[in-house]
Amino acid sequence: QVQLVESGGGLVQPGGSLRLSCTASGNDVVMDWYRQAPGKERELVAAFMGGKSTNYVDAVEGRFTISRDNGKNTVYLQMNNLKPEDTAVYFCHGWTNNGGHYSNYWGQGTQVTVSS
Numbered sequence: 001q002v003q004l005v006e007s008g009g010g011l012v013q014p015g016g017s018l019r020l021s022c023t024a025s026g027n028d029v030v031m032d033w034y035r036q037a038p039g040k041e042r043e044l045v046a047a048f049m050g051g052k053s054t055n056y057v058d059a060v061e062g063r064f065t066i067s068r069d070n071g072k073n074t075v076y077l078q079m080n081n082l083k084p085e086d087t088a089v090y091f092c093h094g095w096t097n098n099g100g101h102y103s104n105y106w107g108q109g110t111q112v113t114v115s116s
Helices: none
Strands: 004-007 011-013 016-026 030-036 043-050 055-056 064-069 074-079 088-098 103-108 110-113
Touching: 004 074, 004 088, 016 030, 016 055, 016 088, 016 110, 030 074, 055 064
Parallel strands: 011 110
Antiparallel strands: 004 016, 016 074, 030 043, 030 088, 043 055, 064 074, 088 103, 088 110
């Protein structure tokens, strides 16, 4: 069973920055970031698409950057120029492929609030 532990959320003013971290308890876990705002569905925010290629939801393109440190089993989400509409619970998601058997895992979520 893989556990994902997130950190780095908080309250920030518009235009500010935060960096989220997510560390997996196991190896070979592919991780990405989702968020869920009040009254809205959970959406994929940033993901790796193979190799060093990344993909972002349009609303964060150019402001957020996903990166990873494979040696630490950790993925990061650098969030710059934050806007009030970025307010949401951010979830780390991970998946593993064990001989063709895919498993999904979720972190506990970390609150990001952008407000003046």
